[in-house]
Amino acid sequence: MAEELTRRFRLPKVRFSNSGTEATLDAVRLGRAFSGKDGLVKIEGTYHGHHDAVMVSVKPNPGKMGPRARPISVAQSAGIPQAILDMTVVVPFNDPDALDSALAENPDVGTMIIEPIMLNIGVVVPKPGYLEAVREITRKHGVVLIFDEVKTGNVIAAGGVVERYGVLPDVVSLGKATGGGTPIGAVLGTEEIMAMITDHRVAQLGTFNGNPLSMAAAEACLTKVLDKAAYARLDQAGERILKSCQEVCDRFGLPAYTAGVAGKGCIMFSEQPVVDYRSYAEHFRDDLNYLAWLYHMNSGVYMTPGADEQWTLSIAHSDEELDHYAAVFEEFAREVTAA
Numbered sequence: 001m002a003e004e005l006t007r008r009f010r011l012p013k014v015r016f017s018n019s020g021t022e023a024t025l026d027a028v029r030l031g032r033a034f035s036g037k038d039g040l041v042k043i044e045g046t047y048h049g050h051h052d053a054v055m056v057s058v059k060p061n062p063g064k065m066g067p068r069a070r071p072i073s074v075a076q077s078a079g080i081p082q083a084i085l086d087m088t089v090v091v092p093f094n095d096p097d098a099l100d101s102a103l104a105e106n107p108d109v110g111t112m113i114i115e116p117i118m119l120n121i122g123v124v125v126p127k128p129g130y131l132e133a134v135r136e137i138t139r140k141h142g143v144v145l146i147f148d149e150v151k152t153g154n155v156i157a158a159g160g161v162v163e164r165y166g167v168l169p170d171v172v173s174l175g176k177a178t179g180g181g182t183p184i185g186a187v188l189g190t191e192e193i194m195a196m197i198t199d200h201r202v203a204q205l206g207t208f209n210g211n212p213l214s215m216a217a218a219e220a221c222l223t224k225v226l227d228k229a230a231y232a233r234l235d236q237a238g239e240r241i242l243k244s245c246q247e248v249c250d251r252f253g254l255p256a257y258t259a260g261v262a263g264k265g266c267i268m269f270s271e272q273p274v275v276d277y278r279s280y281a282e283h284f285r286d287d288l289n290y291l292a293w294l295y296h297m298n299s300g301v302y303m304t305p306g307a308d309e310q311w312t313l314s315i316a317h318s319d320e321e322l323d324h325y326a327a328v329f330e331e332f333a334r335e336v337t338a339a
């Protein structure tokens with residue numbers, strides 16, 4: 001498993017845990033330890049799991065988030081200490097200049113965590129050059145860069161965003177699909193950063209870390225199921241469902257467009273392109289989105305429990321099933337646009 005993951009993500013060392021939350025927790029701790037700084041920068045509107053450090057400005061109430069140039073750090077839950085909010089700087093996605101200024105103004109920040117494709121508000125892809133700019137700016141400021149690939153890793157390509165966009169961070173967090181259905185988390189990093197663990201400067205712990213069941217399931221999933229042909233199929237299936245749903249949006253004049261990468265995608269119910277959390281909060285039509293979600297559920301297409309998620313295709317999905325999804329969406333469009 002370690003060999004397969006280090007090959008896929010081009011980072012030499014890996015440690016295992018049991019969930020995506022643990023993977024981002026380990027990553028942030030490594031960043032803080034390696035940089036020697038407590039400050040963390042994160043993207044407004046992004047979810048990284050349920051530990052204190054990252055439960056900041058996940059989906060902040062627009063009335064509380066402050067000006068775009070200087071977003072306020074908002075707790076996602078009661079019980080998050082004020083000290084955590086004080087050491088967390090929030091910046092908008094897809095805006096390299098805002099990141100550069102925030103890091104210049106906050107020299108106490110030593111770590112950045114980013115979900116390189118935002119998947120907590122539908123699908124928001126990075127603008128061309130954005131991830132490259134994030135890499136360059138974090139390097140310039142001496143900031144450890146973490147890609148949270150809990151959702152994208154081993155899913156949108158063998159090596160996730162690292163492979164698909166060709167940008168290499170210092171640390172990658174993995175979870176979810178990596179375990180082939182069993183609980184797993186993993187953190188990958190450079191030799192220097194991961195040496196913090198082997199030198200016993202950073203404690204990376206967990207009773208079930210690297211347990212044989214998850215390791216065997218994950219290894220089988222990554223080496224026997226998710227091969228080159230599987231990723232090619234996911235690309236092709238993703239294109240098929242996006243194309244047929246986009247065609248429905250256009251034909252019925254819905255205030256919506258499709259967005260996706262490989263087997264992850266969704267219909268974005270917004271007339272304006274959503275590029276970050278603020279444009280989502282301003283333009284996204286929650287009412288139509290929820291209605292479409294209910295419509296699919298009531299038509300036997302069982303979606304994720306959260307309506308603001310996206311679909312994740314499996315290699316088990318046939319073209320007929322993808323076309324069925326689009327056909328139900330067409331019915332929805334017909335009914336919702338009927339005068």
Ligand SMILES: Cc1ncc(COP(=O)(O)O)c(C=O)c1O
Nearest residue numbers: 019020021047048049150151175
């Ligand atoms: C991007 C991202 N990071 C981390 C997590 C946390 O993973 P887990 O639910 O396995 O703790 C999630 C879960 O939805 C996620 O979407």
